[in-house]
Amino acid sequence: SQQGEEDPQALSIQEGENATMNCSYKTSINNLQWYRQNSGRGLVHLILIRSNEREKHSGRLRVTLDTSKKSSSLLITASRAADTASYFCATSAGNTPLVFGKGTRLSVIA
Amino acid sequence: DARVTQTPRHKVTEMGQEVTMRCQPILGHNTVFWYRQTMMQGLELLAYFRNRAPLDDSGMPKDRFSAEMPDATLATLKIQPSEPRDSAVYFCASGLGHRQNSNQPQHFGDGTRLSIL
Structure with a gap:
């Protein structure tokens, strides 16, 4: 299965700290995407990184991709209470639709 | 901002x-996906459509589930x-998808929370 697996399952940090979440997957991919899900809401797309890219930034988000290790990381800098959510990676490979991992639950304590 | 709208937001009903x-x-989006999310299984793809045609419904229990797109503005499960x-x-x-798969970001609705008693 190409399913991504996020690590850790849960993360609790203080406001202002950085949060790092990791995603590992098993097969070659076209791209990898990160999504956020607030409680009781749908997933929201954050960032897409293609297989030929190594790093991407969007505001306080930084995503890296290491295709040799089949892994990606999402870094949220200077975290805020509003960043409290679950974060999912999703991989796209071949002709199959996105496959989502089970997510990392991030709690940012004010 | 354009949004995916799902109804109802909550549904409680008896089995059967x-x-x-x-x-x-x-x-303007040409690809529609249905997912189910549970604590145990996470997010599972049930079915998806491209230009209203079903591409894959292998994630769906066929004996009891059905998914359709009567028109471009409505999908039902x-x-x-x-x-x-x-x-x-x-x-x-x-x-938006341009090939068999969709590499593009997906836009989610806020879901229907279903409870079967």
Whole structure:
């Protein structure tokens, strides 16, 4: 299965700290995407990184991709209470639709 | 901002009843996905459509689930008869796809929280 697996399952940090979440997957991919899900809401797309890219930034988000290790990381800098959510990676490979991992639950304590 | 709209947001019903969930994708999006989310299984893809044609519904229990797109503005997911194990949050998502798969970001609705008693 190409399913991504996020690590850790849960993360609790203080406001202002950085949060790092990791995603590992098993097969070659076209791209990898990160999504956020607030409680009781749908997933929201954050960032897409293609297989030929190594790093991407969007505001306080930084995503890296290491295709040799089949892994990606999402870094949220200077975290805020509003960043409290679950974060999912999703991989796209071949002709199959996105496959989502089970997510990392991030709690940012004010 | 354009949004995917799902109705109802919540549904509680007794086992054996028919359940219909509706989704209005973002105007112009040609790909619609149905997912089920539970604590145990995470987010599972049930079915998806491209240009209203079903591409894959292998994630769906065929004996009780059916998914359709009567027109470009409406997607439906039906469960008949419903069972307690169908209790979950069901999400619809839409996006733009140009090949068999969709590499583009998906836009999710806020889901239908279904409880089967």
